[in-house]
Amino acid sequence: xxxxxxxxxxxxxxxxxxxxxxxxxxxxxxQFSKIEELCTGAAYCQFMDMLFPxxxxxxxxxFRTNLEHEYIQNFKILxxxxxxxxxxxxxxxxxxxxxxxxxxxxxxxxxxxxxxxNYDGREYDPVAQRTGVKLGNGNGHGSNGGxxxxxxxxxxxxxxxxxxxxxxxxxRMAPRVIAQTAxxxxxxxxxxxxxxxSRITAGANSTGTVKxxxxxxxxxxxQIEEMSNQVMDMRINLExxxxxxxxxxxxxxxxxILCQEADDGEAHPLIQxxxxxxxxxxxxxxxxxxxxxxxxxxxxx
Numbered sequence: 001x002x003x004x005x006x007x008x009x010x011x012x013x014x015x016x017x018x019x020x021x022x023x024x025x026x027x028x029x030x031q032f033s034k035i036e037e038l039c040t041g042a043a044y045c046q047f048m049d050m051l052f053p054x055x056x057x058x059x060x061x062x063f064r065t066n067l068e069h070e071y072i073q074n075f076k077i078l079x080x081x082x083x084x085x086x087x088x089x090x091x092x093x094x095x096x097x098x099x100x101x102x103x104x105x106x107x108x109x110x111x112x113x114x115x116x117x118n119y120d121g122r123e124y125d126p127v128a129q130r131t132g133v134k135l136g137n138g139n140g141h142g143s144n145g146g147x148x149x150x151x152x153x154x155x156x157x158x159x160x161x162x163x164x165x166x167x168x169x170x171x172r173m174a175p176r177v178i179a180q181t182a183x184x185x186x187x188x189x190x191x192x193x194x195x196x197x198s199r200i201t202a203g204a205n206s207t208g209t210v211k212x213x214x215x216x217x218x219x220x221x222x223q224i225e226e227m228s229n230q231v232m233d234m235r236i237n238l239e240x241x242x243x244x245x246x247x248x249x250x251x252x253x254x255x256x257i258l259c260q261e262a263d264d265g266e267a268h269p270l271i272q273x274x275x276x277x278x279x280x281x282x283x284x285x286x287x288x289x290x291x292x293x294x295x296x297x298x299x300x301x
Contacts, residue, residue, distance in 0.1 A: 002052065002085040003117040005110070017101075020108055025136070028126045033138020035108060036236065039099040040065060041074030042135060044111060048081045050124045051115065056081040063133040068243040071097040089114070099236050252278060 015023075017035050025032055028046055032038065045061045056077050062070040075093045082089055089110070095103040126135075256278055259271045 002082075002087045002114075004086075004088050005113045005117050015109075015112070017105060020105070020112065023112065024108070028135055030126075031134060031136035031138055033136065034101075035105050036099045036101055037137055038104050038108060039096050040071050041078055041096070044078050045074055045081070046126055046130060046135075047111065047115060048078060048085075049129060050122075050126070051118050052081070052085050055085050058129055061130070063130050063135050066243070067247070068097055068240065069247045087114075098240050100233075 021032055021035060024030060024038070024043060027050070028043060030043065032043070038044070040062070042061050042063045042065075045056050046058065046063075048056045049058050060073075060077060062074055065071070065074075072093060075091050075096065079091050079093075081087075082091070092103065092107070096107060255274065259275050259278075262268065262271050
């Protein structure tokens with residue numbers, strides 16, 4: 001049985017999104033480029049297989065998908081695995097499948113804590129378990145980038161020892177790749193002293209102009225970043241709505257075909273009612289009133 005954990009703002013580790021993503025990519029040899037990609041649920045299903053072999057049917061997991069109903073199916077598999085291993089966590093599927101950063105990041109924080117409490121260091125080949133299917137859409141932030149080069153199952157064992165085995169006073173375990181990523185991702189600070197001496201003699205007026213330009217560029221860059229984030233959020237919401245629309249349209253189309261095939265024989269009142277509902281339109285909501293088959297009644301004078 002699994003060890004249940006409960007994550008709050010106090011108990012959660014202070015790992016950045018880049019650190020968490022690097023941990024996922026290193027464990028699963030995946031190529032996730034952002035937290036939002038975990039909305040498919042496939043990564044969590046494979047984590048469960050790593051922690052508790054045969055707790056989830058890996059062959060049924062959709063590792064390469066962009067369809068919302070397949071996201072839901074993956075999370076159903078994960079929830080069934082939770083139930084099998086007596087995990088109390090209720091997965092907020094309706095929030096996660098929307099692909100929003102905050103919801104997926106909070107769930108990943110909880111899952112990282114759950115993983116640390118239950119991983120026993122057994123060897124695991126994630127690529128072989130998913131039959132070589134690529135997991136993630138980017139190049140990944142892990143040291144291996146999903147290729148598996150430079151990492152082995154022994155490395156995975158060392159990087160993900162259970163917390164109870166760590167020395168007293170040490171922090172929660174973090175994969176070695178996280179420290180490397182944090183080092184590489186540091187940006188060298190800008191120094192005004194790096195300019196050649198010949199440029200310094202340009203005069204005080206030139207220096208003042210450069211400072212004003214830098215301040216203006218900083219404001220413009222901030223505005224561009226905010227607008228880019230807004231566009232990204234709108235794009236994610238639009239993609240989610242389109243997937244949801246296509247999903248329900250396909251279901252309605254299947255129902256329509258089934259009713260039409262059944263209606264070819266003896267007409268059934270229930271089938272006719274279903275068809276009436278499918279073909280009904282709402283007046284006043286960009287729709288049209290259904291035609292009146294009955295002839296108009298004679299007016300009385």
